[in-house]
Amino acid sequence: MRSDANIAGPMTDPVPGPRSESLGDDVSRETPSPMDDTPIGRAAQLAVQTPGRTGEALPRPENTRVMVVANQKGGVGKTTTTVNLAASLALHGARVLVVDLDPQGNASTALGIDHHAEVPSIYDVLVESKPLADVVVPVPDVEGLFCAPATIDLAGAEIELVSLVARESRLDRAIKAYEQPLDYILIDCPPSLGLLTVNALVAGAEVLIPIQCEYYALEGLGQLLRNVDLVRGHLNPKLHVSTILLTMYDGRTRLASQVAEEVRNHFGSEVLRTSIPRSVRISEAPSYGQTVLTYDPGSSGSLSYLEAAREIALRGVAQAGTGTEGLTVNYEPQHSMSEGNQ
Numbered sequence: 001m002r003s004d005a006n007i008a009g010p011m012t013d014p015v016p017g018p019r020s021e022s023l024g025d026d027v028s029r030e031t032p033s034p035m036d037d038t039p040i041g042r043a044a045q046l047a048v049q050t051p052g053r054t055g056e057a058l059p060r061p062e063n064t065r066v067m068v069v070a071n072q073k074g075g076v077g078k079t080t081t082t083v084n085l086a087a088s089l090a091l092h093g094a095r096v097l098v099v100d101l102d103p104q105g106n107a108s109t110a111l112g113i114d115h116h117a118e119v120p121s122i123y124d125v126l127v128e129s130k131p132l133a134d135v136v137v138p139v140p141d142v143e144g145l146f147c148a149p150a151t152i153d154l155a156g157a158e159i160e161l162v163s164l165v166a167r168e169s170r171l172d173r174a175i176k177a178y179e180q181p182l183d184y185i186l187i188d189c190p191p192s193l194g195l196l197t198v199n200a201l202v203a204g205a206e207v208l209i210p211i212q213c214e215y216y217a218l219e220g221l222g223q224l225l226r227n228v229d230l231v232r233g234h235l236n237p238k239l240h241v242s243t244i245l246l247t248m249y250d251g252r253t254r255l256a257s258q259v260a261e262e263v264r265n266h267f268g269s270e271v272l273r274t275s276i277p278r279s280v281r282i283s284e285a286p287s288y289g290q291t292v293l294t295y296d297p298g299s300s301g302s303l304s305y306l307e308a309a310r311e312i313a314l315r316g317v318a319q320a321g322t323g324t325e326g327l328t329v330n331y332e333p334q335h336s337m338s339e340g341n342q
């Protein structure tokens with residue numbers, strides 16, 4: 001990855017003049033899904049009907065992979081990616097914990113987990129040193145998926161943490177002391193680079209950056225990458241950006257494909273081949289307290305997250321085997337979910 005390059009500058013708008021295509025009209029932008037009778041589509045359907053696991057079990061990592069889903073921009077798909085990837089990995093047979101580290105508690109909501117003020121939450125873990133096991137709850141409907149919810153208390157944690165001992169590594173300690181076997185921990189970060197995000201970066205080895213296929217997609221990423229470098233240098237030598245995921249991709253706009261190309265040119269092999277299409281099903285699911293995997297298993301959004309999860313699982317195994325970061329994996333998509341096919 002070329003993290004030294006200057007990526008903070010605005011990109012040239014490839015579409016001159018005001019970008020008038022209305023992205024608000026999500027319904028007309030839903031990509032029809034002709035893929036329900038693909039193997040993975042059937043697997044997703046089966047997973048919900050049975051209710052259990054998909055037929056396709058992916059290789060499980062030898063050690064728990066802790067992935068930090070971060071981007072200090074809001075609205076780029078961090079929470080959506082965290083919950084849907086976590087559910088996909090669980091449906092593929094893994095045991096997965098989602099740590100909700102955003103005071104908004106959107107990940108908790110999307111997983112159908114109660115997070116009103118009295119619920120034991122990640123705030124208690126970070127500020128009151130409560131064991132993580134005391135706040136983790138199973139996610140209804142998805143076997144193998146768990147959540148450490150966030151309540152509104154967490155909004156104060158950013159300030160309260162400042163005066164505490166080992167303020168940057170409280171989440172890391174809590175995770176290390178958690179004894180339940182897990183294949184993945186996905187941490188949903190708030191849209192800022194404060195102490196909550198730093199706690200996540202100290203706890204994780206991998207950073208997953210969702211990038212929205214929109215104008216200015218790369219702006220501000222330089223700051224996140226510098227923070228990753230700082231945390232790696234001072235607090236967590238194993239930290240690296242392992243995964244970039246393109247979200248809200250609309251293959252019908254030239255802008256989206258140009259942003260995707262720019263991101264791929266800049267980051268190279270960290271970018272997943274699978275991108276997530278803009279899909280009304282994905283945006284509807286949280287209001288039912290569900291991931292898109294259970295809300296509409298055959299939708300293009302569901303299939304693309306299953307495919308992204310598969311790619312992440314296979315890359316992890318390839319990297320563990322060689323000890324090489326960011327190497328090219330011999331990965332053949334099961335079906336075409338890449339841009340240009342939406």
Ligand SMILES: Nc1ncnc2c1ncn2[C@@H]1O[C@H](COP(=O)(O)OP(=O)(O)O)[C@@H](O)[C@H]1O
Pocket residue numbers: 073074075076077078079080081106191247248249276277278279280282283284301
């Ligand atoms: N692929 C997608 N298609 C359509 N809407 C999406 C998609 N991904 C995210 N959204 C919507 O975009 C908004 C921002 O996403 P969210 O995951 O909450 O971003 P963040 O956590 O980065 O702030 C939400 O309303 C979400 O439902």
Ligand SMILES: [Mg+2]
Pocket residue numbers: 078079080102106189
């Ligand atoms: Mg969020």
